[in-house]
Amino acid sequence: MIVVAFFIIGLIIGSFLNVCIYRIPRGKSIVYPPSSCPLCGARLKWYDNIPVISYILLKGRCRYCKGKISPIYPVVELLTAIYSVLVYLKFGITLNTVFYLIFGYILIAASFIDFFHYIIPDSLTLSLAFVGLAYGIVNHELVHSIVGLIFGFVLLYVVAVLGKAIFKKEAMGGGDIKLLAALGTFVGVRGVLFTLFVASFLGSLVGVVLIASGNAKMSQRLPFGPYLSLSAIIYLFVGAELLAKVYGF
Numbered sequence: 320m321i322v323v324a325f326f327i328i329g330l331i332i333g334s335f336l337n338v339c340i341y342r343i344p345r346g347k348s349i350v351y352p353p354s355s356c357p358l359c360g361a362r363l364k365w366y367d368n369i370p371v372i373s374y375i376l377l378k379g380r381c382r383y384c385k386g387k388i389s390p391i392y393p394v395v396e397l398l399t400a401i402y403s404v405l406v407y408l409k410f411g412i413t414l415n416t417v418f419y420l421i422f423g424y425i426l427i428a429a430s431f432i433d434f435f436h437y438i439i440p441d442s443l444t445l446s447l448a449f450v451g452l453a454y455g456i457v458n459h460e461l462v463h464s465i466v467g468l469i470f471g472f473v474l475l476y477v478v479a480v481l482g483k484a485i486f487k488k489e490a491m492g493g494g495d496i497k498l499l500a501a502l503g504t505f506v507g508v509r510g511v512l513f514t515l516f517v518a519s520f521l522g523s524l525v526g527v528v529l530i531a532s533g534n535a536k537m538s539q540r541l542p543f544g545p546y547l548s549l550s551a552i553i554y555l556f557v558g559a560e561l562l563a564k565v566y567g568f
């Protein structure tokens with residue numbers, strides 16, 4: 320029952336994240352006006368706006384203009400729902416569960432915006448940092464959160480400066496630096512190192528595959544935000560315990 324509840328709440332929040340993903344990079348309000356078709360502008364009725372189900376019933380097309388609706392919408396909704404269930408199964412019902420849910424929701428929005436627009440909005444990274452500091456206060460680990468924030472910023476800033484000096488081009492965007500700093504409030508110094516290491520590994524792996532298969536050029540900039548986000552979530556679920564086991568502390 321509780322799993323189903325988390326799944327449904329996740330679907331509804333995923334639907335809201337879709338609004339954020341579409342509107343924030345376009346400089347539009349995320350609360351007003353109500354949802355409309357991005358193609359023809361028709362106001363959506365409540366029954367056109369049920370997560371995943373409406374998409375299936377309408378066969379991925381707008382009821383009014385019959386234009387194709389991106390499959391990204393149901394994907395974001397399902398992803399958010401699955402994440403919500405996983406957080407519940409791992410952490411139960413605690414105050415920290417609420418923090419971890421918000422953590423993942425902001426990262427999902429940031430990842431998709433970075434993927435489509437090559438930017439990570441400050442409004443998202445700032446929100447993430449504030450929620451992370453609140454998490455630090457509640458868990459009596461505020462110092463841990465602040466040190467994680469500063470370490471994340473400095474670490475990626477140094478990587479960016481070195482990258483620019485060596486490759487003579489922008490290797491790392493300012494958005495990535497701020498994102499790792501904001502993540503640091505949750506995962507701390509050890510988590511920041513884990514996140515950057517795993518994200519670089521995954522990013523290089525995907526980059527090599529894309530270039531080898533002719534789907535990307537060497538010079539092409541690939542968004543790094545989704546890798547940082549995924550790696551931080553991996554740290555939250557397994558990374559922290561894994562490192563503790565390996566190093567015994």
Ligand SMILES: [Zn+2]
Nearest residue numbers: 356359381384
């Ligand atoms: Zn339409």
